[in-house]
Amino acid sequence: MAKKVVVHHEALSVLSNICSSKQKTQGCLLGYRNSSNYEVVACAKCQDGWNTNDIKQYLPGGIYIIGVFYSNAVATDTSSIVRDLGSFGLEKILVEGEDLVVCPIGIECDTVAEENFYLWTDGQTLTIPTVSISRDCSLDSLLTIRIKCPIPLSFELVTKADIWKANLQKEIHELCNASQSRSVLYHLKDSDILVGSDQLCGLSRDSSCSDLHSHIKTGDGFGEGGRKSKKEQLSTLQFSMYHQINKKSSFHAVPSCCPVIKHSLGNYKSVEMTLPVDAVAVVSRDLPVTDLHTVLSTAVCHQLTAMAACIIKDTVAKSEKFSKPVPYHFQPGGLQAIFSVVYLQNMTEEQLVQRRTEVHRMLGLPENQPLFRRCNAVMFHEDRSSYGYLINPHTGISSQGVKGGTQYLVDGLYSYHHYMQDRFDDNKWGCAYRSLQTLMSWFKLQGYTEKPVASHKEVQQALVDVGDKDPKFVGSRQWIGSMEVSYCLDHLLGVTSKIMFVSTGAELTTKGRELALHFQTQGTPIMIGGGVLAHTILGVDFNDVTGDLKFLILDPHYTGAEDLKVILDKGWCGWKGPDFWDQHAHYNLCMPQRPCAATLFAGLLGLGSSNKD
């Protein structure tokens, strides 16, 4: 039976954008495949000759090249499509037993839609599949796997005639072969499970990946699976790589005699480093565990290749300054896919502008938004829990906002800052500072700045620097308000803010539409100050018809520990009705504007400010 084609909304808009640029183009469709569907989640442009190695190095395990797109004169003429496909030489892309999703983009058209998709079977037949457009968050329903395994790399350095490059590639090739061999077992952290190519320890062969969580031993002795119902998001499955060293299973063809030592004298230079391999795979829950080894080793191999490419491309060998390639994982622009990009450790974000631009262009993503800076990297479950501050606590809220309303929420990640954190007692006076910190964290986590979130003292100093306060203000316990927050954002990060003024709390009920628009277009958290209190607004739930409105509030007055359950149960983060506001006090809202300058790529916010220290 023919498989269905599911195209994700975000992927479709990228294709439409490419289409509307009216340039001749071609590339690969990326996505998942399972027994019933081909799921297109992204696309990547590629050069003539359909060399897909450049694309593959960005792909985590479980995401495949499942199709092609290309521009042609008429998008609907099947015979011409068949002719085109025949001339492309797609043998490299075709996978045995799988169809290829084909998406011809009409030069004359402005958008791409369901009817642009075809299936190309056995490299000869073109059929029209059932196509549906999806807005689901596929990533949430997939299992995320992370394989962390530092691998030592050593290669001979001969700078003359770039021989070192060949040496490096040979070495990487060998590491790839080793990681795919049957002697490698992938071990699931805190479990007795080992996954090999033809052996499986601690698990029956007919298991699927969804069974893995139940084998993880947690501190209290229960498998994670037992509490699955409570947890919204399953933790990442963390694997590490082990080599079997037994005589019969070892990968290397070692002589079976007792060890022979070869001692070769002679001067030579070598590069010694440890590759911090940290590969990701996304797999469906029903993937048989017997297929897992291939997914994991492919992910490791792609990353090793990417690392080699990165070293070769960005190293000035003559200087003999080598730097470690470090992988980062991104989920850019709402795509339901993860891409891994490798950067040399010693390169600054400025030096990487060109590199990032390439990735933006390859994936057809807008260039006026930071998406592949190091700080844009995905925060996986385990990264969040070790971050120190709670990330996006509101995602754990189960209660409803407004009946029949639409939720307009903060876009992306922020961290929750509140009283008494950082071993600093600001109880009763620091709420606005904390709200400002949450705002700043958003800019940091979205990759607009590399500056750390400012401390109270730094905030006070900034206000002195801009001339708003006297020098004695630094170190004091004086309150600040919405205006000060906006000055600080401007001075410290170069972010401008809109100030909304309401003369009474009651008046806030009329601001639903305006606030909704803010979250739609800017997506930044809002600081609101009135009376003696400051809060952070993370979103609104607004019913267009009735005008009913609720506010998603993050309260900086919390003094307890970073305990999500307490914070949600006690309403320190939660939906509040209009009565939450002091009906007679007046309020100022500081609404930061998302930077959207074309020059954004050249630098980070805050780095070019006049502040020299």
Added chain:
Amino acid sequence: MGRTVLADETIQDYVEKLIKNGSWNLGLIIGQLTAQKDYAVRLIRTPEPVEDEVSEEEEDSDATKKRKRSDNRPESLCDVSEKWAATHAKQAIRMLPGGIDVIGVFALAPPNMMQASQAKLRQIVFAIHKTLVRGQLVSEEGAITDRILLQICSTTRKYTCRSIDVGDAKSSFRPADWKSHSGGDHWIRLQSDIAVDLRIPVPVRSQNLTFLKQLQSGVTPYCQRLCGGIALFNGKMREPTETLDQSESKGRSKGRDKGQTTQQVQEIEFCMKAKADGITETRVSENVAKMAVRGCIHSRAYVYGKAEVRDGIKALQTDVVRSLMARCELLYEDVIDVVEEESVLKELYNTPVRVFGKLPGTHLDFCDYMFPDEKMEEVTDRIEELLDISITEDKLDLTCERMATEEDMETTEKDDSQVNNQVVRESNLGFNIGTILGGVVAAALAGFSYYILGET
């Protein structure tokens, strides 16, 4: 509560034999320390010290050596050099499988001499520990640091057993219980055949280190990886704290009565990460040589019947580490020999093969390492010298490891050369001959070189 040492019943016979042969004796207690009980499987008397310089220079006739030996025997227990005892322990431990250790010292003497030697015995116990710890490539965390001192009065045949914590320089002896028993059948053997494949660059800064140190710089991280790795039993991971022998509960009563249970052998497969934990810097290294170690080794260990899975794994890991280290050291001593004789450095080295033999009256093995150019007699002589065990050639198991053939040597030569055909051969030497020769002198002065001892 003090320690309880269960002593194999054969020990008593050995003591009787020693009493017949001389007025006093010093030696090692071989066995296993566990959290519950300690097991002493054998005593090994320390051989007489030999003066190498003399025996090297003079004619190698047996008569000369015998004479020398008796000449060197100290008058009394209190004149024994603790260094000599420690050297014996170091050499003996190479010949023990994993899990079986030097767990203490025994002394046999008439009451007066024993009384006068108390401080000396304490020194010996500590010196042995110090020497053995220094030789460890991987530090053993949580290892038991109590050691046994068994004193036997040669006139009254009274056994006095005490223990001391060698991990604490200030500790004092505590009484311990020495009980004779027959428990030889309750040992479980663990074994593994491992393929070793190491590449070791020798950076400029290691240029002046000895060949042994250079080799160890590559072997040590390998051992750390092994000890941080995973062990599989029948392709499965096991709960570290469960009892290793799961079959015991069924046949418990029978096995105890008859003592005829067949020896249990557990095959273990080791898995290790690509890199030991810890941070490494990225750097360009200037090297003067490189080494490749390739081949297979047989590893074997014993734990007492009630041991947990983790004890078994640890014992076998200890064996791999111990065995690799022994091979390196022996090779190094062999290399010294070569340098001395030919002043030429070889490019390919054979490491010795491991051979096994049974500790008399037990199911436990000891081992030795044999170089291709050694005669069988040299091996049996060495076993007699260092373990005080007479064994004939036909009782030795030579099948566990295979000596490298010309063919093996050729493949090793080839495998590596393709990686590095750019290198100029006739440049600096990888290690300093001066250092090696210096090492020879030092060893000769100390007079305790394994090689030389083996020749006597």
